[in-house]
Amino acid sequence: MKAAFSPGIKIHPGFWDxxxxxxxxxxxxxxxxxxxxxxxHESEVTxxxxxxxxxxxxxxxxxxxxxxxxxxxxxxxxxxxxxxLSLSKTLSKLTxxxxxxxxxxxxxxxxxxxxxxxxxxxYVDELLDFEAKEIHFMKKNLPQSELQRxxxxxxxxxxxxxxxxxxxSSFRGSPxxxxxxxxxxLF
Numbered sequence: 584m585k586a587a588f589s590p591g592i593k594i595h596p597g598f599w600d601x602x603x604x605x606x607x608x609x610x611x612x613x614x615x616x617x618x619x620x621x622x623x624h625e626s627e628v629t630x631x632x633x634x635x636x637x638x639x640x641x642x643x644x645x646x647x648x649x650x651x652x653x654x655x656x657x658x659x660x661x662x663x664x665x666x667x668l669s670l671s672k673t674l675s676k677l678t679x680x681x682x683x684x685x686x687x688x689x690x691x692x693x694x695x696x697x698x699x700x701x702x703x704x705x706y707v708d709e710l711l712d713f714e715a716k717e718i719h720f721m722k723k724n725l726p727q728s729e730l731q732r733x734x735x736x737x738x739x740x741x742x743x744x745x746x747x748x749x750x751x752s753s754f755r756g757s758p759x760x761x762x763x764x765x766x767x768x769l770f
Contacts, residue, residue: 667687668687668758671685671686671687671756671758672685672756674756675755675756676756679755682752684746684751684752684754684755685755685756686746686754686755686756686757686758686759687757687758687759688739688742688743688746688759688761689758689759689760689761689762690734690739690761690762691728691730691734691760691761691762691763691764691765691766692725692728692733692734692763692765693733693734693735693736693739694717694732694733694734694735694736695736698733699713702716702717702720703716705720706719706720714732717732717733718731718732721733725765727764727765727767728763728764728765729763729764729765730763730764731763732763733763734761734762734763738761739761742759742761746759
């Protein structure tokens with residue numbers, strides 16, 4: 584039963600077709616989103632289901648920062664990230680005239696728990712606090728970063744909250760970079 588505050592959102596059949604071309608099935612999405620496959624097979628889902636589907640899609644396809652500035656080390660990775668940008672733009676066009684917005688946030692180097700562990704392990708013998716280790720690491724490994732530190736997950740969360748808010752309703756199909764100045768181009 585759909586909640587009164589959650590009007591139905593139509594899922595365009597092209598969405599499932601594009602995922603199938605990537606080798607991702609509706610069942611993969613349902614499992615990742617923790618929803619019953621038959622509930623997303625319908626042409627209309629609740630906002631909560633739609634958000635879960637989009638989160639599942641994002642976690643299965645991955646981040647997109649590499650699409651903006653390919654390193655040349657993993658062309659297949661860059662290709663999938665570029666495809667994600669294209670798919671996001673296409674999905675945005677499918678939501679034209681609705682209150683649904685589809686954008687892509689492109690975070691740069693982010694301080695996850697795993698990254699923090701790696702940095703700590705690199706400088707295990709040095710008597711430095713984490714901030715000093717981070718500065719050391721950035722200067723040596725990511726000198727192109729203007730921020731010269733890792734982006735904190737909470738910073739990305741604040742941007743996501745803004746992009747999901749009514750204040751950002753004019754952002755439509757946009758790649759939104761939050762890369763700490765890593766990408767040296769204007770666009």
